[in-house]
Amino acid sequence: MRNGAEVTAETDRSMLRRVVAGGGIGNFVEWFDYGVYGYLATTLATVFFPSDNRALSLLATFGAFGVSFLLRPLGGLFFGKLGDRAGRQRTLVTVIVIMSASTFVIGLLPTHEQIGLLAPTLLVLVRCVQGFSAGGEYAGASSFVIEHAPANKRATYASALPMSTTLAFIAAAGLTALLSASLSASDFESWGWRVPFLIAGPLGLIGLFVRRNVEDTPAFRKVQAEGKVAAAPLRESLRTQGKPILLLLGFLMTNSVGYYMLATYLPSYFQEQVELSKGTALLTNMAALLLLVVFIAVFAVLADRVGRKPIMLGSCLAFAALTIPAFLLAQQGTVGALLGAQAIIAVAQAGTSAVTSLLLVEMFPTRVRYTSASVSYNLAYMLFGGTAPFVATWLVSQSGSGLAPAVYITVIAVISVIAVLQIRETKNVSLLADTDEQEPARSAALVVEQIDQPDAPAHPGGRSAVRQINDNQARWEH
Numbered sequence: 001m002r003n004g005a006e007v008t009a010e011t012d013r014s015m016l017r018r019v020v021a022g023g024g025i026g027n028f029v030e031w032f033d034y035g036v037y038g039y040l041a042t043t044l045a046t047v048f049f050p051s052d053n054r055a056l057s058l059l060a061t062f063g064a065f066g067v068s069f070l071l072r073p074l075g076g077l078f079f080g081k082l083g084d085r086a087g088r089q090r091t092l093v094t095v096i097v098i099m100s101a102s103t104f105v106i107g108l109l110p111t112h113e114q115i116g117l118l119a120p121t122l123l124v125l126v127r128c129v130q131g132f133s134a135g136g137e138y139a140g141a142s143s144f145v146i147e148h149a150p151a152n153k154r155a156t157y158a159s160a161l162p163m164s165t166t167l168a169f170i171a172a173a174g175l176t177a178l179l180s181a182s183l184s185a186s187d188f189e190s191w192g193w194r195v196p197f198l199i200a201g202p203l204g205l206i207g208l209f210v211r212r213n214v215e216d217t218p219a220f221r222k223v224q225a226e227g228k229v230a231a232a233p234l235r236e237s238l239r240t241q242g243k244p245i246l247l248l249l250g251f252l253m254t255n256s257v258g259y260y261m262l263a264t265y266l267p268s269y270f271q272e273q274v275e276l277s278k279g280t281a282l283l284t285n286m287a288a289l290l291l292l293v294v295f296i297a298v299f300a301v302l303a304d305r306v307g308r309k310p311i312m313l314g315s316c317l318a319f320a321a322l323t324i325p326a327f328l329l330a331q332q333g334t335v336g337a338l339l340g341a342q343a344i345i346a347v348a349q350a351g352t353s354a355v356t357s358l359l360l361v362e363m364f365p366t367r368v369r370y371t372s373a374s375v376s377y378n379l380a381y382m383l384f385g386g387t388a389p390f391v392a393t394w395l396v397s398q399s400g401s402g403l404a405p406a407v408y409i410t411v412i413a414v415i416s417v418i419a420v421l422q423i424r425e426t427k428n429v430s431l432l433a434d435t436d437e438q439e440p441a442r443s444a445a446l447v448v449e450q451i452d453q454p455d456a457p458a459h460p461g462g463r464s465a466v467r468q469i470n471d472n473q474a475r476w477e478h
Contacts, residue, residue, distance in 0.1 A: 035172030038264030068131030069386025076374030079136020100204020107197030250419025256385025295350030315351025
């Protein structure tokens with residue numbers, strides 16, 4: 001067994017590779033769908049929401065994008081409960097099947113020209129199914145990967161999740177740019193836009209195979225073996241984890257808005273406001289996303305060394321201070337200016353992305369982790385992430401200012417800074433602890449108390465002195 005690792009002896013490097021692949025493939029499918037939808041927004045506006053008012057068509061398209069996020073919290077509650085009761089692995093297998101199938105169906109939908117208003121109605125319904133299933137993905141994948149990972153490298157292993165997310169956006173942008181460049185405008189509008197959605201089918205089959213061949217996490221198996229699986233995860237989460245859920249939501253506001261502004265809204269913004277071609281907008285965005293991948297890896301290593309809190313505080317402050325200057329730079333309209341503006345946002349976003357999956361896992365105890373993380377994460381992405389392109393488009397149309405989205409992000413970032421200041425550092429928490437407070441210092445104090453009073457009854461958590469000593473001995477070895 002590795003020293004300092006919260007993994008069982010059989011969790012070797014081969015298993016960890018399968019775990020990371022299993023977690024990453026689902027995130028790739030989820031965010032590939034959202035990326036494709038964002039990059040094809042201008043085309044989908046024509047295909048499903050034709051109108052003489054271009055701004056109205058885009059608003060309707062982004063509205064359909066945002067509607068799917070209304071179902072994410074419900075999906076998070078459903079799959080969170082399932083994940084905390086039946087296990088992470090079984091739940092994630094179900095999630096990827098529904099998620100990839102719904103994305104695939106979008107590529108088969110008839111257009112407004114073919115069936116009229118029924119076309120956008122079907123699009124919204126399928127987006128809702130996709131949003132419901134996606135509600136169980138990121139929090140579950142985070143628990144799945146990080147509960148398997150060595151304790152001293154949790155951030156490093158966890159970085160595979162936001163990196164797979166970003167690589168999905170890059171793949172979506174690259175494929176969209178390739179199709180746009182190789183097809184005529186009429187062919188692209190006729191059938192070319194369907195290709196990226198149809199690719200989700202085989203991707204889902206690959207993900208299903210990988211996830212079915214990985215065992216569940218040591219932390220969940222421990223809770224299961226001890227008979228401590230939560231009977232009502234949602235009720236217990238709301239009763240015992242209310243404050244951390246709200247604080248994490250406060251941080252995730254910036255993470256969600258920043259990501260969708262960078263990876264979904266800006267390509268359309270550049271086409272509409274800066275009058276950039278679709279190909280150039282997508283290529284500059286791909287370059288920014290590649291930079292995002294690199295800095296996620298950098299910040300993950302730092303998070304393992306210096307902790308999570310400095311990274312998330314620094315990134316939120318960067319969003320608050322630099323978003324408006326970045327948009328001002330973008331308005332110059334040159335390729336260099338657009339690259340520089342997106343690079344600023346990408347580096348700030350990398351900090352929030354590198355620690356998000358960690359916080360989803362480390363802030364909550366095992367028995368209600370999936371549910372608690374799903375509530376916080378999906379509320380943030382429903383209220384702020386999924387609505388970001390719509391809000392930004394609406395703010396520009398109402399104010400007439402291209403800086404309106406930057407002001408919105410700045411306000412959100414300031415709120416996140418306030419929340420982050422109240423979040424405790426989670427670098428050294430034990431994922432195998434079965435108490436609500438997982439702080440090693442508190443646990444050590446309980447051991448001393450039990451040793452001083454060997455005949456004392458079990459502490460209020462219900463565990464005996466011997467059990468408490470054994471638990472804390474394991475933590476000290478970690």
